[in-house]
Amino acid sequence: ISLEHEVLLHPRYFGPQLLDTVKQKLYIEVEGTCTGKYGFVVAVTTIDNIGAGIILPGQGFVVYPVKYKAIVFRPFKGEVLDAIVTQVNKVGMFAEIGPLSCFISHHSIPADMQFCPNINPPCYKSKEEDVIIQPDDEIRLKIVGTRVDATGIVSTYSI
Numbered sequence: 001i002s003l004e005h006e007v008l009l010h011p012r013y014f015g016p017q018l019l020d021t022v023k024q025k026l027y028i029e030v031e032g033t034c035t036g037k038y039g040f041v042v043a044v045t046t047i048d049n050i051g052a053g054i055i056l057p058g059q060g061f062v063v064y065p066v067k068y069k070a071i072v073f074r075p076f077k078g079e080v081l082d083a084i085v086t087q088v089n090k091v092g093m094f095a096e097i098g099p100l101s102c103f104i105s106h107h108s109i110p111a112d113m114q115f116c117p118n119i120n121p122p123c124y125k126s127k128e129e130d131v132i133i134q135p136d137d138e139i140r141l142k143i144v145g146t147r148v149d150a151t152g153i154v155s156t157y158s159i
Contacts, residue, residue, distance in 0.1 A: 001038060002048070004067050005030055009053070011060045022050055022064050030070070032099060036148045039074025040099045073098055075143050075155055085137045088122050090115050095139060100153070104141065108158035 005026060013021045027044055034040045046069045053062035075081065075097070083095035083102065092105040106115065113124045113131070123134035133139060141157040148154075 001072050002067065002069055003030075003038065003041075004065065007064045007066055009062050009064060011062075014062075019050060022066065023047055026066050026068065030068075034099070034152045036153070038072045039153060040072060042071045042073050042098065045069045045071060073100070075100065075146060075153060077143055077146055079143045081141055081143070083139055083141050085133060085135050085139055088115075088124060088134060090117065093124070093133065095141070095157075097141070100155070102141070102155060102157055104157045104159060108144070108156070110159060 007022050007025050007029065009018075009022060009025065026047065030041050031043055032041065047066060048069065049067040051065035051067075053064045055062050081097050083097045085093055085095045086101075087094040090106070092103055092107075092109065095102050095104065109124060110126075112127050113133070114127070116123050116125050119125075121134050123132050125132050139159060141159060144156045144158050146153060146155045
């Protein structure tokens with residue numbers, strides 16, 4: 001997807017490596033961030049254009065408008081994703097889907113699975129004990145709902 005970003009640069013970086021510094025700063029400022037409109041910026045793939053810098057009056061800083069292409073991740077309702085469980089407790093479990101941290105309530109975990117606090121590490125077990133979910137396991141989640149705000153995406157999940 002094509003995106004734009006303004007890179008603010010201190011005068012000490014003006015010199016022969018100026019464009020490389022602008023590129024490095026773009027990667028640092030943009031990768032791993034989340035915008036409500038496009039979702040998480042996973043990686044910058046190409047830098048299309050670094051515009052002419054605009055000097056900020058009275059400061060000496062320069063703003064460079066940069067046009068670039070990036071890989072983005074924006075989850076949507078009904079999407080099925082693979083996640084890695086990071087924590088299990090009696091109210092549910094936490095998992096990660098790339099840059100997205102998520103919580104799965106015990107109400108969204110199948111009814112035949114029970115929380116087992118006495119086992120180390122704590123886990124959810126099925127009644128037949130043939131299915132066990134514990135930290136570092138891969139699980140498949142379905143997004144039940146999403147809410148987008150200015151700085152991030154909040155989603156609810158079910159297994």
